[in-house]
Amino acid sequence: MILALESSCDETAVALFDPAHGLAGEWVHSQIALHEVYGGVVPDLASREHLQHFAPLLARAFAVAPAERVTRIAVTQGPGLAACLAMGLAAAKSLALAWGVPVAGVNHLRAHAFSPFIGLHAHDPADFERALAALLPHVGLLVSGGNTALFSIDRERRIRLLASTMDDAAGEALDKGAKLLGLGYPGGPQVERLARAGDAKAFQFPKAVAQKSTLDFSFSGLKTSLRYTLEKMQPEEIERRKADLCASYQHAVMDALARKTKLVLAAGDYRSIGLSGGVANNQVLQTEVEKLAQARRVPFLRAQPRHTGDNAGMIAFAAWAEREASGIDERGYDLEIAPSLPLAAGG
Numbered sequence: 001m002i003l004a005l006e007s008s009c010d011e012t013a014v015a016l017f018d019p020a021h022g023l024a025g026e027w028v029h030s031q032i033a034l035h036e037v038y039g040g041v042v043p044d045l046a047s048r049e050h051l052q053h054f055a056p057l058l059a060r061a062f063a064v065a066p067a068e069r070v071t072r073i074a075v076t077q078g079p080g081l082a083a084c085l086a087m088g089l090a091a092a093k094s095l096a097l098a099w100g101v102p103v104a105g106v107n108h109l110r111a112h113a114f115s116p117f118i119g120l121h122a123h124d125p126a127d128f129e130r131a132l133a134a135l136l137p138h139v140g141l142l143v144s145g146g147n148t149a150l151f152s153i154d155r156e157r158r159i160r161l162l163a164s165t166m167d168d169a170a171g172e173a174l175d176k177g178a179k180l181l182g183l184g185y186p187g188g189p190q191v192e193r194l195a196r197a198g199d200a201k202a203f204q205f206p207k208a209v210a211q212k213s214t215l216d217f218s219f220s221g222l223k224t225s226l227r228y229t230l231e232k233m234q235p236e237e238i239e240r241r242k243a244d245l246c247a248s249y250q251h252a253v254m255d256a257l258a259r260k261t262k263l264v265l266a267a268g269d270y271r272s273i274g275l276s277g278g279v280a281n282n283q284v285l286q287t288e289v290e291k292l293a294q295a296r297r298v299p300f301l302r303a304q305p306r307h308t309g310d311n312a313g314m315i316a317f318a319a320w321a322e323r324e325a326s327g328i329d330e331r332g333y334d335l336e337i338a339p340s341l342p343l344a345a346g347g
Contacts, residue, residue: 003061003070003095004316007050007088008080008108009146010034010041011309016058016065017316022122025064026306026313029053036185040175047083054091070101074319077105078338079146093333104319105335108310109343110140111149111318113159115308116274116301118317129154135272135299140262141289142343144277144308145171145186148217148257149343150264157322159344162264165214170253172278173219177226177249181242191246192282198247203229205252207259215260222252250284258288265296276303 001024006013010031016024033050051053075092078085089105096103120135121128122310123212138153139162146172150163168176171188178187181195205225226249230238265273279285280303293300307314 001065001069002072002074002316002319004074004106004109004312004319005054005092006076006310006312006315007054007084007091008076008078008165009084009310010046010049011311012053012057013310013312013315014052014061014216015056015312015316016061016070017313017320019320020125022125023118023313024318025061026311027057027060028311029057032124032186039179039185041081043081043083046081047087050084050087054087054242058091058095060192067095067099070095070099072102072104072319074104074106074315076111076315077110077236077335078341079108080337080339082337082339085339088217089335089337093335096333102332103335104323106315106319106322107341107343108125108146108315109142109149109341110159110322111314112144112147112276112303113140113153113274114318114321115276115303115314116140117321118307118314119304119339120301121317135301137263137268137270138272138274138301139264139268139270140274141257142277143170143257143275143279143285145169145175145188145341147277148219149259150215151300151343152268152270161342161344163217163260164343165217165219167218167220168223170257171277173223173253174250174279176223177246180226181238181245188279188282191250192284194243195247195250195284196243198243198245200247200251202241202244203248205229205248207252208255215263217256217260219253219256222249237332243279250282252282254288257285258292262292265292270296270298272299272301274301274303276308278309280308281305 002017004015012029015026142149148165175187183190
């Protein structure tokens with residue numbers, strides 16, 4: 001059984017994964033309420049929370065399966081906040097030394113990339129290898145508060161970066177837009193909630209893409225456009241048209257994601273498409289990507305809601321899935337954090 005620890009940002013998470021049966025349990029301590037008053041994550045507070053909550057979460061895990069059943073520990077190596085990553089790594093190394101088991105450092109972004117396949121494994125663990133092979137090569141869209149990327153997974157489970165953001169991530173753009181509109185934290189879900197009652201064509205915001213010659217995204221200009229739009233409006237008008245502003249702003253973000261994904265799909269012979277990361281919960285984005293999958297007549301795999309944010313379930317699964325394909329670096333006790341670890345090499 002694999003014990004996984006995640007502490008890349010503001011979620012303390014632990015999970016147990018049995019390759020023969022799937023996830024045996026997942027436990028998460030959220031810090032949203034703590035950071036909400038600051039309008040964003042405060043690294044020092046986040047690392048302190050990890051220190052306080054790893055032990056209680058581990059105790060809950062050991063109530064499900066005794067420590068003797070753990071044959072390997074997986075821990076988020078990066079990317080993330082350095083102080084937070086260090087907490088998880090220290091805990092993982094301590095347990096590994098005490099039990100005499102190896103430690104696998106997992107790339108948080110690669111774990112997101114594989115997260116849409118967790119449900120496939122849970123459906124029939126014994127048939128997973130055959131079912132996965134039928135879905136490769138795969139193209140995935142990873143959209144979160146800190147990352148936006150299009151990538152492929154080939155038949156050998158090698159990940160290749162196809163496109164990324166040149167500045168703000170899509171989730172970051174939504175959060176910053178929400179802040180300009182005076183909404184709460186995290187902003188993305190607040191924008192989506194208000195957008196449901198708005199007109200997505202009421203305001204014309206620039207499409208959040210880089211030059212047409214590339215597949216990369218660029219969201220910084222979109223945020224600037226919203227700020228200029230708001231500066232021209234009276235406070236009463238902003239309040240009255242807030243739903244329209246949210247709908248139009250959200251549309252610009254989601255349209256850019258969908259259009260670039262469509263270009264990637266058209267350029268390759270992919271057998272499935274996946275959606276992962278925190279923004280994968282946005283219903284507009286889900287609908288748009290599912291339409292692309294239907295048009296290409298390929299399966300659409302979406303990460304389960306509990307695996308879209310920072311969670312240890314995807315860390316455990318990636319440690320197993322990538323190791324099976326000889327793609328995971330399992331160095332043991334000399335493992336170090338990598339706050340700027342990339343998803344994969346481009347090409």
